[in-house]
Amino acid sequence: MLRRSFVVFVFAATSAFACSVPVFRYALEHWAADAYRVTVPKGVKLQGNFNITEADTGKIELRQPVSMRNDQIIWSADYSEANAKLLVDSPARRDIAERLANGESAVWVMLECGDKGKDDVAAKFIDERLEYLGGVMELPALDAQDIKNGLVSIPGDGLRLAFSTLRLKRDDAAESAFVAMLLASEPDLRDYNEPMVFPIFGQGRVLYALVGKGIKVETVDHAAQFLIGSCSCQVKEQNPGVDIVMAVDWKKMVKAQAMPGQQLPELSQIADLLPQTVKIEGKTEEKSEKRPVRLDWRIGLGLVGLLVVIRLLAGLRR
Numbered sequence: 001m002l003r004r005s006f007v008v009f010v011f012a013a014t015s016a017f018a019c020s021v022p023v024f025r026y027a028l029e030h031w032a033a034d035a036y037r038v039t040v041p042k043g044v045k046l047q048g049n050f051n052i053t054e055a056d057t058g059k060i061e062l063r064q065p066v067s068m069r070n071d072q073i074i075w076s077a078d079y080s081e082a083n084a085k086l087l088v089d090s091p092a093r094r095d096i097a098e099r100l101a102n103g104e105s106a107v108w109v110m111l112e113c114g115d116k117g118k119d120d121v122a123a124k125f126i127d128e129r130l131e132y133l134g135g136v137m138e139l140p141a142l143d144a145q146d147i148k149n150g151l152v153s154i155p156g157d158g159l160r161l162a163f164s165t166l167r168l169k170r171d172d173a174a175e176s177a178f179v180a181m182l183l184a185s186e187p188d189l190r191d192y193n194e195p196m197v198f199p200i201f202g203q204g205r206v207l208y209a210l211v212g213k214g215i216k217v218e219t220v221d222h223a224a225q226f227l228i229g230s231c232s233c234q235v236k237e238q239n240p241g242v243d244i245v246m247a248v249d250w251k252k253m254v255k256a257q258a259m260p261g262q263q264l265p266e267l268s269q270i271a272d273l274l275p276q277t278v279k280i281e282g283k284t285e286e287k288s289e290k291r292p293v294r295l296d297w298r299i300g301l302g303l304v305g306l307l308v309v310i311r312l313l314a315g316l317r318r
Contacts, residue, residue, distance in 0.1 A: 019231055020143040021152045022159065023239075024105045026231035027202025029153060029254050033243040034065035036181075038087070041079050048088045048245060060087060062177065064184055067237065075180035087177045089247040092168055096200055097248045104162045106201040106227050111168050111182055113195050122195035122215050123167055129220050130163040137161055140230045154257055161228055178244065185209060185242040199223050204246040 019026070035051045039061040042054045051066075060083055062075040077083040096107045108126055112119040139161050146152060170179055182198055183189045185206045189196065194212030197220075201207065207227065210219050232239070 019146050019151050020140050021146055021231050022105070022139055022228050023231045024201045024227045025152055025154075025159060027205060027236070027241075028100065028250070030151075031202050031205065031236040031239075032250070033203045033205070033246070034067050036065055036245055037063040039063075040084075044079065044084075046084055046088070048247060050245075060084060062087060062180070065243065068242065070184070070187075074184040075177050077176075086174065088245065090175050090178050092166060092172075092175050093178055093204070093244070093246050095166060097204065097246050099164055100201065100204075101248070101253050103158075103160050104164055105160075106163055106199045106207075106224075108163060108165045109168055109182070109198045109200055110165060111170055111179065111196040111198065113193050114170060115193075115195075118212075119167075119195050122197070123165070125215060126197055126220065127165055129217065130165065130224070133221065133224050134161060134163055137224065137228060139228055153254060158257075163224065181244045182206065182209075185244075199227060200244070201227055202241075203250045204244045204248070205241040206244060207241050 033049055035049045037053070038046060038050045039053045039055050039057060039059075040046055041057055041059075044054065046052055058079055059076050060079050061073045063073055064070045075087070077086070092109070096109070099107050108130060110119075110123055110126060139159055142152065142159070168175060168179065172179070182196070185198070186209055189209055189211070192211050195215065196212075197210040197215050199207040207223055210216075210223070226240075
């Protein structure tokens, strides 16, 4: 009861700053993927969103983005053109990118453990639950002001609630780099020999992993609700998720989908587009110059609450 009350309290504290754009769409348009770190042999040119270091080595070594604070090598291979392409792209990632570009809210990747019985049960459950949620959940109505301000580049009728699944074998050689990124998205995932489900949204962002018995109604519903719910319009780092490498020009893709004449603001401008007045108990509106302390206090409370909720959900997913 206490946990439920606290979650409601946190939601109330953070929702004051929510815009009407669903998280999955806001992420697609505004949350650019972080660059992975790659070490390559001297003289090698690698295309993609990477921070590249050249070294006296015959290998390609992949590390997570600096923001993840993990300096361990998560994938490596002898350098060859084939392995370089394997790092940048793969059939599963192309499939996911195509679905996201076509407007799907999220692609739920099920990483098999190799036990056919467990894998089939998990796949059947996730397919059936997502089909059910697709029929009962509703997207938030877009606010005309959010469209005008450029927080979203397409009209409300251009959004659709759509979830799909993709099964992935853990030992698929063509997906070895992708699998390594998924398993590195949380520190202990390699310790589990269980089916895992990763909701992927935005510009190739893993929300988090659902593992084994954690693949259940409560966790799937929580993840789905977050993805289609109204976004807080905060910076990406204040929200859950880990990026993966995808060979997609997301900015170009979003621009091609935008309504004629619609311009997306820079991230630094988005805060200026949010409401600058607040109404308190029927009193006259206060100007923005009187709000800094109240605004900072609410944001701080909301962020603390969000972190607590994420920790609580993490406990449910294992």
